[in-house]
Amino acid sequence: MKPELDEQLFRKYPALYCDRHADPKITLMCFGFECGDGWYTLIDVVSELMTKHNSEITAIQVKEKFGTLRYYHGPVDDYSIAVEQAAEFLSSLICEICSAPARRNYDSGWISFLCKEHNNNYFAEENSSINSLNNSMFDLGYFWSEMLLKLIELCTLHAQQNETPPVLIDANNIHGKLFITAVGGDDFIKGAVDLFVAYANRVDECTGLPIEPKGEKLG
Template identity: 45%
Template sequence: MKSELDDQLCRKYPTLYRDRHGDPKSTAMCWGFDCGNGWFPVIDVLSELLSKHNAEVYASQVKKQFGSLHFYYSGRDKYTDGLVSSAQSLSSMLCEICGSQALIQTKYTGWFTTRCKEHTKDYSDKEYVELDVSKVAYLGFGKAWSALVLILIDSCDWRTEHNGMPATHLSITKEAGKLIVSHSGGDDFTYTIRSLHARFQ
């Protein structure tokens, strides 16, 4: 991430990133934000929600790993874990370079990155495939909102199937140019991912 965005995050969230220039022997945060500029909005929103929830939370490492954002920190609880998990899922559908809708791509050397069609050129050894949002086409949203909704639905479904979370019923509408999501069922995780998506749009 370029230095201007790095500095902006550290100024806005000084406690969260208090180890940004710390000792390499005690924190990996000293290496900065090891990802592209396209994920800045995700990190910014995540940082805001984490800081508001618990002022004592602080980051130990922020980096790209296996094509998505990985955020390591101290001061964890169920709410913060849900935020970080949701941010990771969201990053996997946003271009690390420009922030546009994207998919995780594999370079011929085996490295993973998440890139849009434009920034996949000369990188991946695979033909670019557009994100399939047909599952939520009935909502009539554009690509960006469709991707957000798809992540939300898939995250809830995955938690129900693999973690035993009660089934979640989502009500998704567009009002006054904003994406409105309400739900019944689920658990605290459902509320958490709704918080991130509502703030990010």
């Protein structure tokens, strides 16, 4: 990540990244945000949710691994773990370089998730599940629809792994904002929903590109 974006996150969330410049024997945050600029907005959303949830949470390491975002932190609970895992799931839809909608890319054995401009294999992955849904779900834009599928996938996996009842997801676009209701969810589901909703409302529902907040330049 560019030094200026790295520093912007550090200044915005000083308690969360209190170990950003600490000794490498203590924390891996000393190596900075080990990923591309395209995930800046996603990391910003994660940071905001973690900080609001528990002011004592500190980041241990933020990096790309096997193509997706990994956000290690402590202390942990069901909500914060959900935010972490939801960010990992969601990052597979976001180009690590530029934030545009992404597809899986294999390059010399390395896995990454990149957009049309940065991914030579993008069109080979165009047969994703979203294309069988007449381009949208619940009257949502293309990218929000992809996000919703990914959220449902995460919620289904959570229910299977923990042998809990399936969660019913409903989503609506109200005056340009995404609202998601999860019936039957627990703290984990709440964390996952919060992450997806917060990110969705920071990007264009069709293109997936970040909507730059007034007065804030992202790069």
